[in-house]
Amino acid sequence: MPADPGTFDVEAYRRQVEATAATVRERLRVVPRIGLILGTGLGTLADEIDVDVTMPYETLPHFPLSTVESHHGKLLAGRLGGVPVLALQGRFHLYEGYSPRQVTFPVRVLGVLGIETLLISNAAGGMNPHFRRGDLMLVTDHINLQGANPLEGPNIAEWGPRFPDMSEPYDPELRRLAEARALELGIKLQQGVYVAVTGPNLETRAEYRFLRSIGADAVGMSTVPEVIVARHMNLRVMAVSVITDECFPDALEPVSLEEVLAAAAEAGPRLAALTKAVVTALVPVTG
Numbered sequence: 116m117p118a119d120p121g122t123f124d125v126e127a128y129r130r131q132v133e134a135t136a137a138t139v140r141e142r143l144r145v146v147p148r149i150g151l152i153l154g155t156g157l158g159t160l161a162d163e164i165d166v167d168v169t170m171p172y173e174t175l176p177h178f179p180l181s182t183v184e185s186h187h188g189k190l191l192a193g194r195l196g197g198v199p200v201l202a203l204q205g206r207f208h209l210y211e212g213y214s215p216r217q218v219t220f221p222v223r224v225l226g227v228l229g230i231e232t233l234l235i236s237n238a239a240g241g242m243n244p245h246f247r248r249g250d251l252m253l254v255t256d257h258i259n260l261q262g263a264n265p266l267e268g269p270n271i272a273e274w275g276p277r278f279p280d281m282s283e284p285y286d287p288e289l290r291r292l293a294e295a296r297a298l299e300l301g302i303k304l305q306q307g308v309y310v311a312v313t314g315p316n317l318e319t320r321a322e323y324r325f326l327r328s329i330g331a332d333a334v335g336m337s338t339v340p341e342v343i344v345a346r347h348m349n350l351r352v353m354a355v356s357v358i359t360d361e362c363f364p365d366a367l368e369p370v371s372l373e374e375v376l377a378a379a380a381e382a383g384p385r386l387a388a389l390t391k392a393v394v395t396a397l398v399p400v401t402g
């Protein structure tokens with residue numbers, strides 16, 4: 116349901132975000148400049164992080180709690196390839212019943228903490244016929260078909276503008292970096308447009324045909340609200356989708372969550388290697 120601008124208490128929301136950020140700040144000696152969101156089945160990327168501090172979401176005031184079993188809810192502070200990062204292991208989805216503001220609460224917290232760059236991963240269905248299950252897709256642009264927006268309601272001007280620009284949500288420099296590193300590492304990296312739907316059901320054949328026809332290469336149930344909020348706060352964003360199932364309307368087969376998770380797990384090491392390479396290129400490790 117869209118927030119009613121007359122009743123949504125945006126000041127209370129802001130205080131909650133700031134209280135959570137203060138709690139996290141107290142638990143860290145330095146606040147990293149890079150944030151990560153680890154998507155469905157991609158918690159394996161978390162294994163690559165040398166964790167200094169684990170903050171289960173239930174220990175953070177006001178933080179929503181994950182309801183999906185395949186998502187662990189923890190904020191991790193540590194190093195990836197020697198570079199300090201703050202990683203959200205487990206995200207929130209509209210299909211769980213969270214509002215767009217709740218879904219993006221963790222991104223607001225990272226933004227208020229002073230993160231500059233946000234690297235996002237997700238699982239998505241591949242509609243581009245060149246894509247295969249297990250491929251990685253660098254997101255070049257998105258389409259919001261969730262019928263919801265985390266910026267609805269009163270704007271907090273200190274966080275960002277009322278009408279944020281969306282001409283280039285996915286940072287071109289980060290994309291070039293990802294392409295170059297993928298090439299060096301011998302990792303196949305597809306590129307394309309991600310369309311966000313609410314789910315939780317997967318799409319009908321007619322819907323896949325429609326989504327493909329409006330210009331999307333992959334479809335998923337996350338990421339777009341987080342990107343909108345990150346761009347609102349002027350964070351640099353990169354997103355990579357793991358193609359967990361092939362959504363070709365004329366050859367569609369039923370998909371199970373197990374298969375989605377298996378494809379995500381299989382792609383995990385490649386995603387981890389690519390993410391690590393991007394992170395270390397962003398912040399060259401000295402000494």
Ligand code: HPA
Binds near residue numbers: 317
């Ligand atoms: N549709 C929507 N979301 C998804 C899919 C899909 O086919 N696969 C993984 N996430």
